[in-house]
Amino acid sequence: MNGAQHILEAFHRHNIQTVFGYPGGCIMPLYDALVDDARVEHVLCRHEQGCALAADGYARASGKLGVCIATSGPGATNLITGVANAHRDSIPMLVITGQVPSALIGTDAFQETDVLGMTLGIVKHSYLVESADELPEILEEAMALAQTGRPGPVWVDIPKDILLAQTTAMPNSPLAQPEATCPDVGPAIAMLRAAQKPLLYSGGGISLAHAEECFREFAECSALPAVVTLKGIGNPGKHSAHNLGMLGMHGSRAANRAVDECDLLLVIGARLDDRATGKLDGFAPNAQTIHIDADAAEFNKLRSADLTVRGDLNTILGELTRALREAPLAINAWRKQCQIWRTTGGFQAADNEEPLAPITGPAFVRQLSRVAPDDTIIACDVGQHQMWVAQHYQFDHPRHHLTSGGLGTMGFGLPAAIGAQFANRKSTVINVAGDGSFMMNAQELATIRRYNLPVKLIIMDNQCLGMVRQQQELFYNNRESHINLDDNPDFVALARAFDIPALKIERTDQVRRGIETILAYNGPMLLHVAIARQENVWPIVKPGGSNKEMIDETRRLAADKKEMTA
Amino acid sequence: MTTENSHKTPSYTITCRMSHEAAALERLCQVVRIRGFRIAKMAVESSIAGADEILEIALTIQGHRPVAMLQSQLEKLHTVAEVILTAPALVPAASRRA
Ligand SMILES: Cc1ncc(C[n+]2csc(CCOP(=O)(O)OP(=O)(O)O)c2C)c(N)n1
Numbered sequence: 177m178n179g180a181q182h183i184l185e186a187f188h189r190h191n192i193q194t195v196f197g198y199p200g201g202c203i204m205p206l207y208d209a210l211v212d213d214a215r216v217e218h219v220l221c222r223h224e225q226g227c228a229l230a231a232d233g234y235a236r237a238s239g240k241l242g243v244c245i246a247t248s249g250p251g252a253t254n255l256i257t258g259v260a261n262a263h264r265d266s267i268p269m270l271v272i273t274g275q276v277p278s279a280l281i282g283t284d285a286f287q288e289t290d291v292l293g294m295t296l297g298i299v300k301h302s303y304l305v306e307s308a309d310e311l312p313e314i315l316e317e318a319m320a321l322a323q324t325g326r327p328g329p330v331w332v333d334i335p336k337d338i339l340l341a342q343t344t345a346m347p348n349s350p351l352a353q354p355e356a357t358c359p360d361v362g363p364a365i366a367m368l369r370a371a372q373k374p375l376l377y378s379g380g381g382i383s384l385a386h387a388e389e390c391f392r393e394f395a396e397c398s399a400l401p402a403v404v405t406l407k408g409i410g411n412p413g414k415h416s417a418h419n420l421g422m423l424g425m426h427g428s429r430a431a432n433r434a435v436d437e438c439d440l441l442l443v444i445g446a447r448l449d450d451r452a453t454g455k456l457d458g459f460a461p462n463a464q465t466i467h468i469d470a471d472a473a474e475f476n477k478l479r480s481a482d483l484t485v486r487g488d489l490n491t492i493l494g495e496l497t498r499a500l501r502e503a504p505l506a507i508n509a510w511r512k513q514c515q516i517w518r519t520t521g522g523f524q525a526a527d528n529e530e531p532l533a534p535i536t537g538p539a540f541v542r543q544l545s546r547v548a549p550d551d552t553i554i555a556c557d558v559g560q561h562q563m564w565v566a567q568h569y570q571f572d573h574p575r576h577h578l579t580s581g582g583l584g585t586m587g588f589g590l591p592a593a594i595g596a597q598f599a600n601r602k603s604t605v606i607n608v609a610g611d612g613s614f615m616m617n618a619q620e621l622a623t624i625r626r627y628n629l630p631v632k633l634i635i636m637d638n639q640c641l642g643m644v645r646q647q648q649e650l651f652y653n654n655r656e657s658h659i660n661l662d663d664n665p666d667f668v669a670l671a672r673a674f675d676i677p678a679l680k681i682e683r684t685d686q687v688r689r690g691i692e693t694i695l696a697y698n699g700p701m702l703l704h705v706a707i708a709r710q711e712n713v714w715p716i717v718k719p720g721g722s723n724k725e726m727i728d729e730t731r732r733l734a735a736d737k738k739e740m741t742a
Numbered sequence: 743m744t745t746e747n748s749h750k751t752p753s754y755t756i757t758c759r760m761s762h763e764a765a766a767l768e769r770l771c772q773v774v775r776i777r778g779f780r781i782a783k784m785a786v787e788s789s790i791a792g793a794d795e796i797l798e799i800a801l802t803i804q805g806h807r808p809v810a811m812l813q814s815q816l817e818k819l820h821t822v823a824e825v826i827l828t829a830p831a832l833v834p835a836a837s838r839r840a
Pocket of ligand 1: 584585
């Protein structure tokens with residue numbers, strides 16, 4: 177077998193059936209090998225960024241390894257944003273690129289770029305393969321590495337001569353993983369028992385560790401008031417009575433208030449990112465912190481913890497549940513208080529009853545949440561619409577909410593939805609995009625058409641880069657700078673050019689019908705939703721500000737009025 | 743105005759053992775830089791241990807961030823086998839610029 181065939185063998189060994197890629201000169205031996213291989217489905221995206229983000233969406237939705245492939249030079253550089261996106265959100269991904277032949281490396285050969293050097297900061301690990309004999313072992317190691325511990329993208333750059341070279345080398349049999357031993361959770365239980373106002377704070381680490389069920393059991397058994405990060409949305413389930421919602425910059429008042437008042441923060445699978453904590457000085461000022469994570473490098477990085485527990489989250493959560501089942505926590509007064517905040521400070525948006533009124537973002541998302549089936553996967557883009565989804569859509573599982581958390585990559589949603597649909601052929605998959613984000617990877621409409629994927633596309637069109645406009649309005653004296661998109665293309669015509677049916681809605685009375693129409697359609701369909709340009713996401717914490725200082729619409733209007741009368 | 747403290751940058755010596763793969767040193771230096779430290783001195787020696795080629799790297803680094811954070815990030819690198827940190831010393835700003 178040559179190197180290229182070894183790659184396909186590695187895919188078979190690991191039951192990898194779907195890969196996302198784009199061919200070119202130095203990766204041609206692999207594409208040649210694909211001709212004779214019916215077991216791997218290769219999905220041709222229309223831009224390498226689309227390949228990487230589709231592989232990312234596939235991995236997020238399935239919990240399996242996402243694989244993307246590209247050629248050297250521009251193929252590899254086009255992958256970079258998608259790989260960085262996976263890196264920042266710890267998504268397991270195998271990236272394979274062709275490289276110029278070994279003898280030409282360092283000669284400025286056609287389509288040569290120093291892929292290894294360029295990507296050091298955005299991978300969990302990377303390899304430049306130096307001989308065909310080491311390729312099978314490197315592939316084996318790369319796949320294991322991408323998926324174990326804290327997952328992440330692993331990049332294997334393979335010179336063309338190595339893809340063509342014959343080798344009989346086989347990978348060593350995988351090292352047996354040591355049984356996960358459980359660290360002592362006794363001190364954590366003691367701190368939980370001593371606390372009067374303990375709060376559960378969970379993030380994306382729960383689904384990364386495949387610990388969704390154990391988490392749910394723990395959350396229910398402990399009945400701890402709970403907050404989630406953007407990537408932790410769905411952890412507690414939509415029926416949880418204790419969930420106060422997302423915290424942070426666009427978090428609920430209830431969640432931020434509970435963090436402010438709690439005396440113990442139990443952080444599980446979260447990294448205390450700045451969008452969640454706001455200004456660190458003012459964050460959870462009265463609380464001790466227990467930090468539980470698979471990655472020791474997250475401990476004490478931003479906030480020093482009183483207790484750290486490192487290990488497999490499934491095992492640790494199981495132990496915590498067992499201990500609390502024996503003797504539940506006596507925190508009823510605190511639970512009651514949090515319930516009050518939940519009622520008064522949860523995400524609220526009035527459903528507009530006026531049929532001819534313009535559509536508002538939050539009301540639209542609420543309607544979508546009511547109408548879409550339970551197993552729906554929403555792949556978001558980045559901006560105001562992303563926050564409305566995070567605030568108002570009721571997710572029952574973290575893998576149903578695909579969002580670019582760490583990198584905040586506009587253009588994520590459409591390719592991620594493609595990946596998610598390949599991973600879950602029967603589920604409803606919806607890309608909720610802004611008009612700005614949609615245009616970043618609109619070429620992937622061709623991928624949807626080619627594979628006849630029944631992905632539903634929703635563009636919440638406010639004719640501007642809404643999230644930037646909002647910050648310019650609130651924090652830059654309303655000085656709008658380069659956010660205007662009122663010359664957007666006709667999105668309905670654009671979709672139709674790709675042979676994807678589409679319809680546009682503009683009024684409240686069209687919302688339900690519009691959503692039902694695209695959901696009922698047997699195939700891909702686009703819904704163009706016109707919303708008001710000036711709409712903002714509320715509440716908001718000023719970037720760099722403390723979560724205590726949330727601004728909401730009424731407070732801002734009051735401040736404006738004061739200014740006007742002054 | 744500068745304070746007494748801002749004249750001094752804590753300095754640390756780290757020794758690191760890692761496998762000698764492509765871009766091994768770049769990977770190490772990249773982490774040191776992005777996590778907030780400057781390399782003031784670096785000595786590298788390679789050796790063979792069984793089938794593996796090993797790099798022993800002695801680094802003197804300077805920075806204001808907690809060095810334990812850097813240590814745990816370096817330990818996470820797949821090719822790094824060991825990171826040993828020796829006690830810090832404060833370096834006057836003048837010698838930093840030298
Ligand atoms: C690739 C990329 N470029 C720039 C940004 C900065 N950015 C964040 S939100 C945003 C506006 C997004 O506009 P749109 O997709 O229309 O969504 P809206 O906020 O209007 O809902 C921009 C430009 C980004 N996150 N990603």
